[in-house]
Amino acid sequence: MELHLDKSIAGEAWAQEAQSIVRKCVHCGFCNATCPTYQLLGHESDGPRGRIYLVTQLLEGHPADETTRAHLDRCLLCRACETTCPSGVSYGRLLETGRHMLEQHVPRTGLDNIKRKIMTTLIPNHKLVETGVSVAKPLRRLLPADISSQLPLPGKDLLRPKTTHPRKMLLLEGCAQSSLTPETNAATARVLNRFGIQLQPETRHGCCGALRLHTSGRARGLEDIKNRIDTWWPMVQNGVEAIVSTASGCGVTVKDYVELLKDDPGYADKAGQIAELAMDISEVIGNEITKSPPGPELRQNLKVAFHSPCTLQHGQKITGQVEALLRQYGFTLLPVADSHLCCGSAGTYSVLQPGLSGQLKADKLAKLQAHEPDVIATANVGCQLHLRKDSNVPVLHWIELLDAVKG
Secondary structure: OOOOOOOOOOOOHHHHHHHHHHOOOOOOOHHHHOOHHHHHHOOHHHOHHHHHHHHHHHHOOOOOOHHHHHHHHOOOOOOHHHHHOOOOOOHHHHHHHHHHHHHHHOOOOHHHHHHHHHHHHHOOOHHHHHHHHHHHHHHHHHOOHHHHOOOOOOOOOOOOOOOOOOEEEEEEOOOOHHHHOHHHHHHHHHHHHHOOEEEEEOOOOOOOOHHHHOOOOHHHHHHHHHHHHHHHHHHHHOOOOOEEEOOHHHHHHHHOHHHHOOOOOOOHHHHHHHHHHEEEHHHHHHHHHHHOOOOOOOOOOOEEEEOOOHHHHHHOOOOOHHHHHHHHOOOEEOOOOOOOOOOOOOOOHHHHOHHHHHHHHHHHHHHHOOOOOOEEEEOOHHHHHHHHOOOOOOEEEHHHHHHHOOO
C-alpha cells in the first residue's frame, strides 16, 4: 500500500516507521478472515485491512472524526491478524500510532473519556486496588455479580516457599493480578521451588505500562515502563536469570520494551537487556522440564479446556507450549474450536466495548465448554476474570494445575 506522509510529520521517526509498515500491506485480506470484530460486524473498516486504510488517511493528513475513532476503538489489538499476515505487517504497532494521532486531532469527551481516566488512574495503582479489594471482600454477597466475580476467591493457598536457592529469578507481580488473583504467583513460586529456583518479588509494585499504552495514554505508559525498569534494574545487575511473567498481557509488553524505548538514550540499553530477560512462565518451565521431566506414571483425573490468550499466542508467539506441559503432567486436554479467536477481555476492552466483548465471551465459553471440561485454564489474569463470571466450571491459571500435581 502506497503512503505519502503529511509534511508536518514526514521527518518524525515514528511516522517513517508507520510508513514502512503500511507499505508491507498487499491488500490480500487474509487478516479479515481471523479478525474477531470483522467476523462479528462484517464491515471493512472493522477489520485490519480497513483500519490500515484509516490510519493511512491520518498519516497523510486527511481529517478524522468520531466515525474514524469508533472503528479504531473497536479493535481488540488481539494481533490474530499478525499471525495470519503473509507479508509480516506489524499491525499492532501501526494501530497504536493511529490511535495516538487521533487523540491529538480529535480529543475524547464525555463518558468514554471519564471511564478511561478512572481506569488509567486506579488500576495501575497497586495500593488503591489493594485497598478497594480489602473493602469489597466482606461485602461480596451484597455486590453486583460484575464486581463480586472479580474479587479474589476464598480458600486459595497464598503461601510462598521460604527456601533460598542459588538460582534466582525476578517475578513480575503485576498491578491488578497481585490483588485479584494472588494465588497465581504463589503457585508459581511453589512450582519453581521444586526446580530449585527462588522467585524474588518486586520491591515496588507497579504497572508494566500496558494499560496506559493501550488506553489513550502513551506518554504515561512510557513513564510506567521507565518506573518498572528503575525498580528492576538493581536486581538485573545482581544477576537474576530471568524476569518471569505469569500474565501474558504483561509479558508481551515487557518483551516490547526494546522497541518502545529504542529512541530514548537514557533507557534504550536497559530496556533491551530487560526485554532479553523477559520470559513467560511456560517458557521457564518448558526449559526446566527438559532437564527433569515428570514421571510417565502421572495421570490426573481432570479434563482441561485451555484458552490461549491472544497476548500469548499472537503477541509472544508461544503456541502449544502450555498444552504440551499439561499433557506431560497427565492432564487430558480437550479440543477447542476457533482457539485463535479472542475471548473479548483484551485489557480494558470489556469495560469500554461491553457489547462486542460480551458477544465474544459467549462464543468463547461455548467453544471451551463444548466437550464438558472439568476446568478451564488460561494464562492471563484478564481472560481468567472475564471468563470466570459466566463459566459453568472453574476458570484458573494453568500454573495452579501444575502446583496441585503431587510427584
